[in-house]
Amino acid sequence: MTSPPRADDAHPYLRAATAGVRHHTHVTGRVAKPEPVDRPHLDILHAHLTALQRLLDQLAEAARPPHPGAGRHLAAAHTCLWQATAAVHDAFHLLPSAAADSSECRPESLPEGPPVLTICQRHLAAGHIVRRKTTPTDLDRPPHITTCLR
Template sequence: MTSPPRADEAHPYLRAATAGIRHHARTVDRSVPPEPVDRLHLDVLHAHLTALHRLLDQLAEASRPPYPGAGRHLAAAHTRLWQATAEVHAAFHLLPSATTDSTECRPELLPEGPPVLTICQRHLAAGHIVRRKTTPSDLNRPPHTTACVR
């Protein structure tokens, strides 16, 4: 019989990703005017958000049968995270590009060249999951709030 992992040992890769985000946010020098965000920065952030989106999807599916209330909250978080991901994708296309002035989704024209998985391909793949599990009214519904019960 194995005992559950201690809190400081549980999910080390997720904890490392969180630490990386915190470190990145701390290293932004607030004493100088901020540099405008670039496409590469948003591409990496979008990759992080879509990975988190997949994780929330899996956790919601696993939690829903035994704990329907928790599953519903995780599904709501999944929906809200998709909204944030969609906004990052839209912002990516509003940034200037070295090769085109168009804001349409044309991965082959990205200044970095077409990587193996472009932001647009990644976004379309995540959007497929959203369309399978979320209705348009869910995407437009304001977030719900509940009291924290411990």
């Protein structure tokens, strides 16, 4: 007999990513003076947020036909996550760029383009998906609060 699959086995990479985020949060919380935020950290955080958006979008699409209420809540979570992703993208551009200070850095010579633009490319791709499924009014709306019924 085989045991039923665990719920977290459906997305094993998500479990690993969650463990990495928890570890980073735990280590940062233990340090007496946390390191200043820099662009690479925000780029990685942005990558995690956009990956979570894709996952939420897939889950919302799968939940909608059999459970429309759950699908609506997952879609709302997707919108809230987009708002957080946009805020991280904006914060990224407000931080100073180390590449601009270095006279030896020549990102235009890289075949994949300047590294500073990878977050922008990822953000534009995620924004395209969000705007196809969400109205501008929904994107500007503050997050909703629900109470647990159980």
